[in-house]
Amino acid sequence: MLGPILETLIGGLLTGVLYSLVALGFVLIFKASGVFNFAQGVMVLFAALSVARLSEFFPMPIAIALAVVVMIALAYAIEFLVLRRLVNQEGIILFMATLGVTYFLEGFGQTVWGSDIYKIDLGMPKNPIFVLESVFPGGLLIDPSELIAALICAIMVVALAIFFQVTRVGRALRAVADDHQAAQSVGIPLNQIWLMVWAVAGIVALVAGMMWGAKLGVQFSLSLVALKALPVLILGGFTSIPGAIVGGLIIGAGEKLAEVVLGPVLIRMFDLAGGGIENWFAYVLALMFLLVRPQGLFGEKIIERV
Amino acid sequence: MLYREAGQFKTSYSADQAIFSIAQDRWFVMIVLLLGFVGVPLVANQYLYTEVFIPVLILSIAAIGLNILTGYCGQVSLGTGGFMAVGAYAAYNLALRIPDMNFILVFALSGVVAMLVGVLFGLPSLRIKGFYLAVATLAAQFFLEWAFARVKWFTNYAPSGSVAVGKIELFGFAIDTPDRKYLFVLALVVVMALAAKNMVRGRLGRSWMAMRDMDIAAEIIGIRPLNAKLSAFAVSSFYIGVAGALWGFLRLGSWEPLAFDINRSFQVLFMIIIGGLGSILGSFLGAAFIILVPIFLNQLPHLLGIPLSTAAVSHIEFMVFGAMIVFFLIVEPNGFARLWAIAKEKLRLWPFPY
Structure with missing residues (x-):
């Protein structure tokens, strides 16, 4: 009994890594500009589509490099056409603007790149491997491509952490995240910083898109992984990078385990037409958690004054 | 010249507190109502009824509901689709399981069911706010959508998972043709919009607005957040539930949970943002805009004679x-x-702008 559960747990954790990759994009933008960027999901789709279609004409490394250029251009366009004109608006207005961007990119991506299902071949090993055969009968089945994805994600997080902590731009980014006005008053150009953040979020989306695309194929439904990343966000806190990672792992493992353990129980109890509880379990888990700790795992406690 | 309030003296408290305190406003509303009840049935055809008037009216009820919660009380909700589904399925089950129930009662009770569910999912709002709450309301959306797809009792064990409604009768009148459906919806909309307008002008609405503007300050001057927030959730979910029941019974006729998915939530949210947060009138304008634009965009390539595939049209529609x-x-x-409001201000001075 322990074997399959452990296997589900590992599978869930590895999927969770991919969730946190998407959530990371949200956190970066929210931290630096206070925009709740709903378009992150469609940016993942757009990036994956770009890589998939460009790789039909170019070898993979060049295709990826070109996709990076595309994402930076996109970040520039969003900053220049949307955000710059909505400075000083309320949070909900900015959120709605990113919803508008979402709709636009859904249409635009499929008009430019086509709306079929495309494949991204990163040349990752496909055959599942078995580990710990001595401990459990039959061993544990692990998908190596997910393992590689987890590794890449870890590298990405370390790189981002170094970028934020050590480099000059990273310091400026943290300053802006702390206090817009104070940052501006010491001469940090806000527009450039926002452009930078959106570009970095675009590149994170590109990595997430390639990983998901290699796993599921590149199609419209890829933009829905954003909805899976939202509970990760509230669990980990909107402003915390480690929160996004830990939250992703908890959500990924939790929902897979729930599907296996809780699903059959619910089906028997309420006479359901099939399970599928992983669609909402993450949200309910996050909601329960919020009732205990409203600022999320690592979120900053908001001190309010009248 | 046309819109002068000079000389209109308010000589009693009731005149001072009237919804439309200026005579021109009252005339304007009368004319709009007259057009709605008499003018539209004279000219409209079936397409206009089923694709324009009925959807706009029903979704304006939903928009008023969401506006009460988001626009007046400041609690962002992305669960509108889920609450509409609660209303629709509650109405379906009420009509199915209690035969010969008056349909007004069916719709009202389905609103009440949605209200109870709304209060339940509104409880987290006492602890969390802002975007955390918005994401938390998504829990309601996904959970409810899942529940109506999976729990067989809700759909009366229909094998396909979709439900269809029978005849709708009201005091011996069958509400079956588009024009009767339209008049029924219009009458409901007028009543509910009036009720909403009065609620937001009164004590309740003021407590919501105080909550929205600054919750801690509101608490200090003696407004209980529990009452204010949960009453906003209750009233809002009631409106949204009734809208969902009407949408299912009068617009769709037969539906599955997909009709109330997250895109419906976004659609209603767009309506109140485009229409105007914290405005009953804005809910109507927003609903009309959001319904009419896609219809217009859909027709445009056809009208201009540009040949485009359906897929391309839908993608371009998304973009635009x-x-x-x-x-x-x-x-x-x-x-x-x-x-x-700006237009009205301008009109007050017109044609002598000084």
Whole structure:
């Protein structure tokens, strides 16, 4: 009994890594500009589509490099056409603007790149491997491509952490995240910083898109992984990078385990037409958690004054 | 010249507190109502009824509901689709399981069911706020959508998972033709909009607005957050539930949970943002805009004689729709209601602007 559960747990954790990759994009933008960027999901789709279609004409490394250029251009366009004109608006207005961007990119991506299902071949090993055969009968089945994805994600997080902590731009980014006005008053150009953040979020989306695309194929439904990343966000806190990672792992493992353990129980109890509880379990888990700790795992406690 | 309030003296308290305190406003509303009840049935055809008037009216009820919660009380909700589904399925089950029930009662009770569910999912709002709450309401959306797809009792064990409604009768009148459906919905809309307008002008609405503007300050002057927030959730879910029941019974006829998915939530949210947060009038304007634009965009290539595949049209529709949302937010973040107010101000001075 322990074997399959452990296997589900590992599978869930590895999927969770991919969730946190998407959530990371949200956190970066929210931290630096206070925009709740709903378009992150469609940016993942757009990036994956770009890589998939460009790789039909170019070898993979060049295709990826070109996709990076595309994402930076996109970040520039969003900053220049949307955000710059909505400075000083309320949070909900900015959120709605990113919803508008979402709709636009859904249409635009499929008009430019086509709306079929495309494949991204990163040349990752496909055959599942078995580990710990001595401990459990039959061993544990692990998908190596997910393992590689987890590794890449870890590298990405370390790189981002170094970028934020050590480099000059990273310091400026943290300053802006702390206090817009104070940052501006010491001469940090806000527009450039926002452009930078959106570009970095675009590149994170590109990595997430390639990983998901290699796993599921590149199609419209890829933009829905954003909805899976939202509970990760509230669990980990909107402003915390480690929160996004830990939250992703908890959500990924939790929902897979729930599907296996809780699903059959619910089906028997309420006479359901099939399970599928992983669609909402993450949200309910996050909601329960919020009732205990409203600022999320690592979120900053908001001190309010009248 | 036309819109002068000079000389209209308010000589009693009731005149001072009237919803439309200026005679021209009262005339305008009368004319609109007359057009709605008499003018439209004279000219409209079936297509206009089922694709334009009925959807706009029903979704304006939903928009009023969401506006009460988001616009007046400041609690962002993305669970509108789920609450509409609660209303629709409650109405379906009430009509199915209690035969010969008056349909007014069916719709009212389905609103009450949605209200109870709304209060339940509104409880987290006492602890969390802002975008955390918005994401938390998504829990309601996904859970409810799942429940109606999976729990067989809700759909009366229909094998396909979709439900269909029978005849709708009201005091011996069958509400079966589009024009009767339209008049029924219109009558309901008038009553509910009036009730909402009065609620937001009264004590309740003021406590919501105080909550929205600054919750801690509101608490200090003696407004209980529990009462204010949960009553906003209750009233809002009631409206949204009734809208969902009407949408299922009068617009769709037969539906599955997909009809109330997250895109419906976003659609209603767009309506109140484009229409104007914290405005009943804005809910109507926003609903009309959001329903009419896709219809218009769909017809446009056809009208211009540009041959395009259906897929391309739908993609371009998405693009134009998204771009229009962003454009409107940039040009007028306060929505149509603000434009309307500006137009009225201008009209007061016209034609001598000094």
